[in-house]
Amino acid sequence: MSISKKIAHKAEAMKGDAKKTSGRATGSRRLQAEGRGDQVKGNIKQAATKIRDAFKH
Template sequence: MTVARTMRNKAQTLKGKVTEELGRVTGSRRLKRQGRTDRVSGSLKQAAEKAGRAFRR
């Protein structure tokens, strides 16, 4: 289950990077903001999962 969560979080981060870059290329502030939100959200979820694993040991 943690592998699936990790992959989902990495996919969200990647999706955010792509969306943010698409927003930069097209000049769309909405896409940049949405991409940044996805990227940061995925990164925070990854960090939280990593911290949780560290405290389980």
């Protein structure tokens, strides 16, 4: 997988973490939930990339 995709997946997970933290700070349950969702999506994409890379070698 290209390095740009790996960076994009990591950025998505980090964005989700930031949303979750800001939601917690402001007391917004909606923002917390969105953040958790974005974070999970990014982590799943990262895991899939690692699995694909493992089978390439």
